[in-house]
Amino acid sequence: HENPDGDGLGSQIAMFNYISSLNKMCRIINITHISDNFQFLNENNQFETFNQEHIEWINNVDLTIVFDIGHSIRVGELKNYIFKDKISISIDHHPIKENEPFTYSWIDVNAPATGFMIWELLTMGNIEKPIDKLSAMGLYTALVTDTGSFKYSNTTSQSHIMASHLI
Numbered sequence: 001h002e003n004p005d006g007d008g009l010g011s012q013i014a015m016f017n018y019i020s021s022l023n024k025m026c027r028i029i030n031i032t033h034i035s036d037n038f039q040f041l042n043e044n045n046q047f048e049t050f051n052q053e054h055i056e057w058i059n060n061v062d063l064t065i066v067f068d069i070g071h072s073i074r075v076g077e078l079k080n081y082i083f084k085d086k087i088s089i090s091i092d093h094h095p096i097k098e099n100e101p102f103t104y105s106w107i108d109v110n111a112p113a114t115g116f117m118i119w120e121l122l123t124m125g126n127i128e129k130p131i132d133k134l135s136a137m138g139l140y141t142a143l144v145t146d147t148g149s150f151k152y153s154n155t156t157s158q159s160h161i162m163a164s165h166l167i
Contacts, residue, residue, distance in 0.1 A: 001066065001074040002032045006145030008068035009038050009047070010115045010138035011091065015065065016046055017135045018122055029054055031076040041138050050078055063087045068114040068142075070094040072101055091117060093146075112154040115142020119162050127165045136166040 001008060012028045019026040029048045034041075041047070048054070058064075064082040066072075069090055072079060082088055083101040090102040093111040111117050119139045123129045131139070143162060147155045150163075 001030065001069050002076055004030050004032075004034060004038075005068070006038060007113045007115050007142040009034055009041055010140070010142030010145070011067040011113075011118045013041050013046065013138035014115070014118050014122065014131070014135035014142075015067070017132055027057070029058070029078070031074075031078055038141070041134070041141065043134055050076075055081060058082060059084075061086060063089070065089045065091060066102070067091050067118075068093070071097050093117065112152075112156060112159050113142045113146035115139045115146070116159065116162060118142070119166070123165070127161065131166065140166045 004012070016026055016028050027048060028046050029050050031050050033049050034047050058078070058081045064086060066075060066082070066088065069075065069092055075082060079101070087103045088101065090096065090100065090105040090107070091114055092105070092107050093109060093114050093116070094107070095109055096105050096107050106117065108117055115138070122131060122135070140163060143159060144150070147159055150159065
């Protein structure tokens, strides 16, 4: 989405790595550039900024997943392509707005970050399950960003368990 923060980017990179590990073709395409603060997550230049050259590829995908969006308006011009004739999923810890165009939404307003939800998905409750280094950095970034470095009221004991696992 536009101006993605650490939660959105961390969720994107972890899911990208997981989907890629399944030998599925996927890409991370945001409507705006990622800020310099988060370039450390872009080790292999996985983050792309939308341009007209992406349209054909987007028109041929089966599924679009949008992370930490809050509202579909934040996908900007991409809305003309990602909701058309394909399945779209919103994964978010923000409440969903009415009349959102997503096919499915996984919303958990009690989660401290969208990255926390992705961590739960990837580990399926098994905190012994290894996560690759870049995904762990992304998910840790998501958690730290949205908990204010564990200072905000959304910080839970599960937040610390997640952080411990990722470290």
